[in-house]
Structure formats: structure tokens, C-alpha cells
Amino acid sequence: MRTALPKRIDGGNLAVETRGLTKRFGDQVALNDVSLQVPDGAVYLLVGPNGAGKSTTLKVLLDLVRTDQGTAEVFGLNCRDRAPEVRANIGYVPERPDWGYGWMHVGRLLKHQALYYPTWDVDYAARLAQKFELRMDRKMGVLSKGQARRVHLTMALAHRPSLLLLDEPTDGLDPLMRDETLGVIADHLADSPTTVMLSTHHVEEVERLADHIGVLRNGALRAQMSRADLDAGLRRYRVEVPEQWPGAPSLNGAVLRRVTSAREVQWTVWGEEADVIQKLTAAGGTVREVVPLSLLDATLALLNPND
């Protein structure tokens, strides 16, 4: 039976590949031997608590942060040695809202951005600006977090990059604009062949977009897999158990989350469903229900420290 969480995605062309990324900021380990594989065309959701290393990973791809060990490649290009070419293919929405020139008007900043990206699509930029209700005559420095985020999204999407790095793209947006923004990203993906690496705390919002997931905790990669593998391998089992039930030792290592109430337990277990049911039954339990998890619940289970 499979008990170890998968940490490698095999097969197909890779848009992003990192090998053993390790980065320390003083005593703090930001990344610890992180090896990611992001398939070409995937929407890869990078999840983890604050300080898990999500933003640092994205910054390594842009050569904003240089690792102590390990290498990163985007479309086969080394992110450090061929950084300008890598960045020419990336649309980036950073976490911080003060990105860009605070003293510049929105319209002028978009023009500035356009000159740096030969593939800038003027009509598309205009459509995005209209959709996001951007006010071209306002200075970047006076925009709210949500308004700045919409400008950043326009800057990231309008040159139709091959790779989108979105670091909390809906942070600061009101619910309506969040929905609108995710719709724009979905339309963009339908329209342009793009690989997306997405970091967000609002996992439930991107459930319909993400087809791969990578889980970081304390700078280390805990798991990465496709959504299909996640959906097939992670289930919640509601089990009726006898009093003084000793548990199911044969499932040690596969149980990610345990909730116990009286004579019933709910275990979130990684493994093939038939195997898990057989082991639970052999241990004296009666499986009453097997429930597939939402992306948010799966994420919470994968982040659970009870491993």
C-alpha cells in the first residue's frame, strides 16, 4: 500500500523544474531541499502557511532571490544564468502592493511595461484595463491594495506570458472583484497557452482552476501531485469502532488527520481506498462512509503536522 505522500510529478514536458533548492536567511531556513516539477500548461497551486517558502520559491524563479544550493529552470532555461530570457516569459503578480513606481500614473506605468515586453498586446491590455476598471490618471502610490493588484494583473497578463507567477493574486480584492479576477484568469488560460504557479491562502477560490498542487511547510516540500492523484488518493473515512479501540497500526504514516468522537472516528487517510477499508476492517472498525475531500480540506489535511 502507498503510504508516503508523493513528492515528484513524472512525465510530460515541464515548464518549471527545481532541484534541491535550499535558502537560508541568517538562522532561518526559508527553503529546504525543494524539488518541484510543474508540467507545461498546468495550473499549479502552491500552498502552505505563512513563512512556508511559497513567495521565496517564486522569487527564485525570477532570480530575485538566489539560493544557497540547488538549481531552478523555467522552460529549460537556468533561472540564474539566463534570468532576462526567463523573465521575458513570466508574468508576475507579487504579494506586496507597492510594486511598480508609486509616483507614476497607471497609464504611464502600463506604457512603461509594454516597452519592456515585445509581445505586449495593446488591445488585450485595453480590454483588461476596462474589465478591471483601471483609472489611468491615478498615481500608483495612492491606489488601494485591491486597485494596485488589478494593475499588477494587467501588467502580468497583457504580454501573454508563457508562465504566470501569481503570489496571492486576489489578496485585497472585494468578493465581487475576486470573482471577476478569477474569471479573467480563467478566460486568459482558455485563450492563451499558459502555465500558472499560484500561491494563495484562499484555496477554495481556485478549486476550479488548479490541476496540480504542491504543499510547503517550514520551507520543505511535503507533497506534490496532480489533482487527479489527490482526488484518488486522499479520502475521509468515517469508521465505527469498538470501545478501547487500539487503532489501525498498519495505517501508521498514512493517516493525515484524526477526529475522534465517542465510538466513531473520522480519519483522513492517504492511500488506495480498498486497501484502507480492508485495513480498517481488519483492525476491528466498520467503515460507514468514505468521502472525497474538497481542495481546501485536502490542503488542510496535507498541512496537518500529525504525520
Next chain:
Amino acid sequence: MTSTQLHPTPDTRVVAAEQFRAVGLAVRTEAYFYIGALLAIAILVFASTIRMMHVHPSSNVNNGFVYGAGGAVPIFAMALLIPFGVWRSEDPSRRSYHWTMPVARGPHTIIKFLCGWAWVMIATVVYLVFVGILAAGLSLITGAPDRVAAGPGWEWVAAFTATTIGYLLTSVAVIGSDHAWRWIGGLFIAFWVLVGVSSSFGLPDMSLALQSIWNGAYGLKTALFGLEYRRGWTMGSWPVAMPLWIIGSAIAVAIVSYRHRE
């Protein structure tokens, strides 16, 4: 590997032209202040000259002034401030936008630095033209001969080299540090404290060595304006000191520009 078609990087000339325009926009505030100050000076000089001519019609109000190297002090002071405009709201900890552009980081920083320098040179030309117009205007009003260009040519060149040195020195701090003012102020204070302490504690050699950084044969003051004497300026070792300071500070700018900040 991937089958994705890769996008091209921008043409360096396009980047340079855009940076020139963007830096021009960034230093607009300084430019307005500078033009306003020049106009105020012109109005003050003309008004006081006209008034003096009315109050003392028989006096020799103005025999026409000769431009000297020290005349570059105002534009030099301006050049010291320009890097703060060029890198407005872009100290290293907030420079990630500049660094995420599809251009190599070191050369990109140098391009922006050079665009700022080009604007400093334009401002210097404007300043010297202003000095020429001021002299011509005074000559017209007073009837005295226009002698502004009577001095040696190197003193006009010194306006460009002094502003270049000033721009370079401040750029080192602004490009390299989040706390440029602290570095500039700290170094200035530390320098003069050391000079004072070495004099007070009977260390004349150390005091002289320190002071020579400012006003020695190859000191900063000499590199900027030549040697000062009682009635004006003389070239002294300016032809050597000036390139030495330019090369030294240019190397420092290159080092901070190519350093990888995170």
C-alpha cells in the same frame, strides 16, 4: 524541457530610451524646483541691479562678472540630490519591480544610472546657458561689457565634471543602500569628527592626512573646482584629481549596481 515558444527580450536601445523618459518624469519635481530657483535668482539679480542704478546712478554698479569654477557650486549641489529623484521610491528593498524586468540586473541599473547622468548634464547646460543669459542681461542693463567667458575654459568644463562627481558619489549611496541619507550624513559627520579629534589629541599628521581627502592636491575639493585662492580658482592638480575621483566613484557605482540584493 518544453515545447513552449519563448518570448524575446527587449532591445537595449528601447530600454535605454524608455529609461531616459522615465527618469525624466521621476526628476520632474527637482527640475521644477531648479528652474524656479534659477528664475528667482535672475529676478533678484536684475531687480537689485536696476534698483542700485536708480539709487546710485553715478556708481559703477556692474563691470560684468567673469564665470569661475566656483560658479558651479549651485548646480553641483543639485547634482548631489538628483540620484534621490532617479531612484524615487526604489531603494534596494523596494527595487523588485526594476529587477523583475527582462533585462540583466547589473546593466539595467547602469542604464538607469546613465540616464540620470544624462539629465544632470542637460541641467548643467541649462545652468551655464542661464549664467550666460544673466551676464548678457546685466550687460544690457548696465552698459558694462559682457566678460562672463573671459576666464579659462577649464572652469566651464569643471561644471560638467563637478556635477558628474557629485552625481556619482550620491548614486553609490542611493543605489547601494536603503538608508542613503544615513550613510552620507554619517560619513560626513564621522569625517569631520575624526579631523577634530585628531587635531585635539595632538595627531597633526593624521589630521592633515584626513583633511587632504577634502582639500589636498588630489582631494575632492580640487577634483571639483580646482584649487581655491584668495581671489578665485586655479587649476592646480585638477586635471589629475578630477579623473581620479570620477574613475573611483564610477567603480563604486558599478560594484553596488552589480551586487545581488534580495
